[in-house]
Amino acid sequence: MVTELNDIRLVVLDMAGTTVADGGLVEQAFGVAAGELGVEPGSADHAEKLDYVRATMGESKISVFRHLFGEESLAQRANAAFENAYGELVDGGRIAPIAGARETIEELRSGGRTVVLTTGFARVTQDAILAALGWQDLVPLTLCPADAGGRGRPYPDMVLEAFLRTRAADAVQQIAVLGDTSYDMLSGVRAGAGVVAGVLTGAHEEEALRAAGAGHVLGSVAELPALLGTSADPRGAGR
CATH class of the missing domain: 3.40.50.1000 (HAD superfamily/HAD-like)
Structure with missing residues (x-):
């Protein structure tokens, strides 16, 4: 120091x-991305993944999705859906x-x-x-x-x-x-x-x-x- x-x-x-x-847009955009990959809202899988997203706030988002979905193609799909959803929320003045x-x-x-x-x-x-x-x-x-x-x-x-x-x-x-x-x-x-x-x-x-x-x-x-x-x-x- x-x-x-x-x-x-x-x-x-x-x-x-x-x-x-x-205002919590990361969690909202994650919900869109998770849905894109078939994760059911309200399911135990959704809750577990959302907990991980909260715990790793600040990390590179593609790294988060690689951890959550494993396969690179799935991680890239989730990341693209997340970025699109977040961008729309930003454009909406959120x-x-x-x-x-x-x-x-x-x-x-x-x-x-x-x-x-x-x-x-x-x-x-x-x-x-x-x-x-x-x-x-x-x-x-x-x-x-x-x-x-x-x-x-x-x-x-x-x-x-x-x-x-x-x-x-x-x-x-x-x-x-x-x-x-x-x-x-x-x-x-x-x-x-x-x-x-x-x-x-x-x-x-x-x-x-x-x-x-x-x-x-x-x-x-x-x-x-x-x-x-x-x-x-x-x-x-x-x-």
Whole structure:
């Protein structure tokens, strides 16, 4: 961990549940995908699969479906159905920013920090969310699992990809990772991030976040600037 929180130069933020409120759309879209593969709503099989989806929030969705359905062709069918269903819900205006999220990102950037948005969704879904919120130009870089080798969370790949691409930090200890799931926390810990923080606006509760490595648990992303304080980045604002 870094000694000074204000030494953080790169902030890697999750989207759904952390900066974006989607009102349980993941579970709704999963229901569509499961039905596509013949999983009966209300069945024990459906309940077991939904429990796994909840437990692995934040993970690359294709990885989740590979675990649930095994055969690659079935996983790809489920994933396509999920992405289509989620995209339709997004297009229907079913998402919104977490209160204060945009202002937080703007404040962090104006203080000299680089902000990257990451997701477990496919690029097409991430882009749909960004477009729906008008966030296409809010940050200099957005990443999905395919942008970092395909593994997604809980692996550290997207955090490290942000580190390598932005060159905003001199060491991984100058990275802060913020998310709402255990997998977000694990990815930050495994990347060696100096700050790994959870928020209580999404999938997992404080106990699960801390068990996965959260050093801080915040009410929401809006509390992050106060945690980090004034940036010590000597390279200036607006990165």
